[in-house]
Amino acid sequence: MASGYVYILTNVSLPGMIKVGRTLRDSRSRARELFTTGLPTPFQVAFEIFSDEHEKLEADFHQELHDFRISNNREFFKYPLDKAITLLQQLNIPPASNESVFQAEDIFESLKQKYLSYLKPDIVAVRIVQPQDRVWLEITQEKETAGYLKDQKITRTDLAFISDGGYDSHLFRPEDDVRENARKFVEDFDPYSIIMTTDLFHDSACQEINEKFNPHK
Numbered sequence: 001m002a003s004g005y006v007y008i009l010t011n012v013s014l015p016g017m018i019k020v021g022r023t024l025r026d027s028r029s030r031a032r033e034l035f036t037t038g039l040p041t042p043f044q045v046a047f048e049i050f051s052d053e054h055e056k057l058e059a060d061f062h063q064e065l066h067d068f069r070i071s072n073n074r075e076f077f078k079y080p081l082d083k084a085i086t087l088l089q090q091l092n093i094p095p096a097s098n099e100s101v102f103q104a105e106d107i108f109e110s111l112k113q114k115y116l117s118y119l120k121p122d123i124v125a126v127r128i129v130q131p132q133d134r135v136w137l138e139i140t141q142e143k144e145t146a147g148y149l150k151d152q153k154i155t156r157t158d159l160a161f162i163s164d165g166g167y168d169s170h171l172f173r174p175e176d177d178v179r180e181n182a183r184k185f186v187e188d189f190d191p192y193s194i195i196m197t198t199d200l201f202h203d204s205a206c207q208e209i210n211e212k213f214n215p216h217k
Helices: 027-033 054-064 081-091 108-115 178-188 191-197 203-213
Strands: 004-010 017-023 044-051 076-078 102-106 123-131 136-145 149-158
Touching: 004 027, 004 054, 004 081, 017 027, 017 054, 017 081, 027 044, 044 054, 044 081, 044 123, 054 081, 102 178, 108 123, 108 178, 123 178, 191 203
Parallel strands: none
Antiparallel strands: 004 017, 004 044, 017 076, 044 102, 102 123, 123 136, 136 149
């Protein structure tokens, strides 16, 4: 039994296509390795899940989607992302320990569609991460150095303290599916709440949003 991560990658240059693989280390490092001169845009880790039997999980997934595979010697599939995530969750064997529970969904593309002019320009990834009994917002920022090297900064914000409006009622709950918490952050969490609890938006955006929600202050 080998523990590791099974990931789903997407690329805007490959619409409608996903890549599903496994790794013992960071999925984003693997995505970076796959970004070659053959593609104009990098891969994004759309979803990843920790499995106590990650080799079996990957093999089972590939078998289930055999008819949607682009090529027998490649890990690319023509298959909807949301259905692929559901299938991966269903195939995953429950972990032996709750400490092994880990799922993460990328919401960067969704946030760009909604808040492109507000996001800090050095942000390259935003994920909802659910390890064990927590819900985190994870922001990855990168800066080019010497023209090709990158300094990377990853920050995580615990979303558990954010109220749903009622007493002791939380908006982002670890018992909910990671996709539901991702949806709520993008669709239900308003811009003012975002600037008050996260570091996603640049200063001018924060000022504009603050003036809009507090016009007399």
